[in-house]
Amino acid sequence: MKRVLAVVLVAGCLSLLGACGGDACDDAEEKLDECGLPSTVGSCDDATDECEADCINSHSCDEITGALAGTPNDYSDCDDACN
Numbered sequence: 001m002k003r004v005l006a007v008v009l010v011a012g013c014l015s016l017l018g019a020c021g022g023d024a025c026d027d028a029e030e031k032l033d034e035c036g037l038p039s040t041v042g043s044c045d046d047a048t049d050e051c052e053a054d055c056i057n058s059h060s061c062d063e064i065t066g067a068l069a070g071t072p073n074d075y076s077d078c079d080d081a082c083n
Contacts (some may be wrong), residue, residue, distance in 0.1 A: 018028075021046050023043075023050075024044060024053035024057060025041045025042065025049060025053045027053065028053035028056040028057055031057055031061075032064075034061070035061035035064060035065065036061075037064065037068070037069050041056065043070075048083065050080055051081075055075060055079045055082065059074060059075040059078065060075075063075040
């Protein structure tokens with residue numbers, strides 16, 4: 001019984017971390033598509049790519065659009081910190 005509980009807990013933790021839906025870059029591609037923005041994320045080849053994807057995933061479409069329009073905000077600060 002303890003072993004089954006451990007497996008369920010690990011599976012739950014992995015799903016909360018997004019492991020079930022692909023990597024952060026896949027999720028960022030989907031988010032940009034939902035926002036109606038061009039998808040330029042690509043694959044998570046290095047830490048910078050994954051950092052930028054995490055920024056996209058953790059900010060709203062409005063924040064991303066505003067930053068792309070030249071208005072500094074939390075999203076642009078996050079993205080700048082990745083470089």
